[in-house]
Amino acid sequence: MRRTTTLLLVLSVLAGERAVAVSIVLDYALDAHNENWFDPSTPDGRARRLAVNAAADLLSVIITNDDWAPLSNFRESITFTDIAAATIRDLDGGTLIGTPESDGRGYSYSSSTNDVDTTNRGSVDANEYVIYVGAFAFDSAATANAKAGWDSNDRRNAAGDEFNTWGGRVYFNTAYNWYAGQNPGANPVDSYGIQDPDKTPTADSSADNWEWSAADAAWKGFDLASVDPSAGSARDLYGTALHELMHALGATSTVIEDYVGVNLAGDFVGTALTAEHGGPVPGDGGHFAEDTQSVVWASEGVVSETLLDPNSRLGVRKHLTRLDAALLTDLGYQVEGAYPDGFLHGDYNDDGLVNAADYTVWRDAEAGSTTLANDPSFTEINLDDLLAWQDRYGHSAIALTVPVPSGALIALPPLAALIRRRRFDGNKACH
Known part of the structure; x- marks a missing residue:
């Protein structure tokens, strides 16, 4: 895709x-x-x-x-x-x-x-x-x-x-x-699944992967249970982490008031936000107002509740939206692009596949100072690059668009054995 x-x-x-x-x-x-x-x-x-x-x-x-x-x-x-x-x-x-x-x-x-x-x-x-x-x-x-x-x-x-x-x-x-599953895919190169082409339906369709709330007249996020039934009663770790990282980057009530701007109604009035939303964005302290809708970042018109909405539902994954990115912009961050097409973390020889050859590249690079292809940190090579390789073993740039059941296990060398072969600093920062 x-x-x-x-x-x-x-x-x-x-x-x-x-x-x-x-x-x-x-x-x-x-x-x-x-x-x-x-x-x-x-x-x-x-x-x-x-x-x-x-x-x-x-x-x-x-x-x-x-x-x-x-x-x-x-x-x-x-x-x-x-x-x-x-x-x-x-x-x-x-x-x-x-x-x-x-x-x-x-x-x-x-x-x-x-x-x-x-x-x-x-x-x-x-x-x-x-x-x-x-x-x-x-x-x-x-x-x-x-x-x-x-x-x-x-x-x-x-x-x-x-x-x-x-x-x-x-x-x-x-x-x-x-x-903590990685499906339907934590990165924008993965498939977002199927969303009803009617962006204001009267009821939630069982034929798509996105949860629509008729009571709130809002898209709530990706329905994880549609690809992994075990996710239905759980909180999504990836979406929650993105939400909290936004706060850690400064998306809090005091900083938004000082750097973004808030009007008397409590709406956010930052330049990028108002341009994206077409006017002030309803806000609630350090969050957007509940059910605020936006287009998912780097998607092809998928609509969702903003990541920085104060609430989330069990079994639902929220992705970064254009409004979330606009808020980061108004905080002074330069936000642009997305993972480039074909970006496959773990594909360290950049051949479109994650396989044993990539472990060899990682092993040799970790021992020296060579950088890795398809490493989003672009800097330090460490254990987390090895974990990403193991997690995505068997994936290809094409296969990324196909959800894989989270329970599927891949026969790999035991991670503990791999760790024993290499020396790591237990407190080493990861990316």
Whole structure:
């Protein structure tokens, strides 16, 4: 299936040159010291990590800012709220004691004690955005699927008019049931399935893959149960990760008010937003108003509820829409293009197939300084590139448009054995 991309991005990839982009670095050290929900040595942990990585991969490719200075003296704390446990571990494995919250149900935390920061890195590279990823059981009063936010230590571009920070945090509620499947495809090159050509039908059609709510007169998102029945009662991890990464990139009420603009009715009035929507966009603090509709980013006219809608349904996947991208633009991010046609993460020899030959390319490149084809991070080669190869083993550029049942397993060398053959830093940032 052909997808619209910018000519510049396509030409640069064909020429073997990557478009300069913000590199969203996901750091799983927090999770590794706590519930280890994203443990890549287990099938469930590996699937969860791949789902979140796929969301970060998309944003890393389409956000093309290239004017962020490095932070050479980075010291920062990160905070968490609504955690059920009275103690957790910080990024270095030390014990943090929670502060009881006013509702008496849970605890809040900061990774900084007595102004001594406990982040696990001393600097942030140019055009790099670090996001710490965790997972905890939320307290019994919490209703959130996940939480996220940006943190301080602002850094500006030369003109001083972009909202940029060192990064932030995203953490998921492990008390819920999650769907971490990759079908119908987390990336825009994968098929979005079939949507009713009537964009305002009177009822939801069983012949398409998209959920229509007649009561709300709105498309809610991709119906995952149409390709994987196991997803029907679960929260979608990929769509939730995209939503929370938007918050971690600055899509919060205070930043939207300061950098995007909000009128007296609470509508968002950013230049890109109003151009895309045809006027002010109904807003609700750090979210678009419920049921706000837009066209899915890089799709051929598929309509959906915006990704930054405050609610989501079980068994439904929401993708980035044009309004979501417009909000990022109004925050100062340069958003353009999509995954180019034929972009197949894991196809490291760029022959349109993911097979054993790509493992050899990855192994040799990881040992040296060679870059990998079809690596959305375009920088560091690490374990997550190996996980992407394993997850997509047997795929081809053509087969990407055909959903595969998530329960289908591919006979591969055990991941633990592959890891033993190579040396990895357990806290190494992934892309």
